[in-house]
Amino acid sequence: MTRIILALAVALATATVALAHSKTEATTPADGATVQTVQAIEMRFDDPMRVTAITLTGPDGEMDITRETGLDPVTEFRALPVGAMPTGAYTVEWRALAADGHPMQGSFDFTVAD
Numbered sequence: 001m002t003r004i005i006l007a008l009a010v011a012l013a014t015a016t017v018a019l020a021h022s023k024t025e026a027t028t029p030a031d032g033a034t035v036q037t038v039q040a041i042e043m044r045f046d047d048p049m050r051v052t053a054i055t056l057t058g059p060d061g062e063m064d065i066t067r068e069t070g071l072d073p074v075t076e077f078r079a080l081p082v083g084a085m086p087t088g089a090y091t092v093e094w095r096a097l098a099a100d101g102h103p104m105q106g107s108f109d110f111t112v113a114d
């Protein structure tokens with residue numbers, strides 16, 4: 001019986017930690033948006049996160065971006081695309097460490113159109 005209660009307590013504690021994880025509040029461009037130009041790629045988190053990797057994949061493959069945000073934990077991350085962005089579908093993928101040290105990841109998509 002003690003063992004069952006302990007297992008339940010661990011399960012509840014784990015669930016609480018999972019709920020406390022940072023998440024993406026909003027992005028620029030917005031997920032699913034169609035835009036004509038992209039001046040910056042931005043992500044806002046509800047808790048500071050250390051963004052360890054970000055990739056931008058466009059219609060011609062992976063593209064160069066310049067990070068404006070360093071490796072300090074932030075609630076607002078910003079990067080700039082390098083060069084022209086042809087029309088087509090884009091995906092931003094990111095990895096980060098949450099404040100509690102847990103690895104996080106996410107992605108969002110947008111379309112550049114004339």
Ligand SMILES: [Cu+2]
Nearest residue numbers: 017021100102
């Ligand atoms: Cu965590």
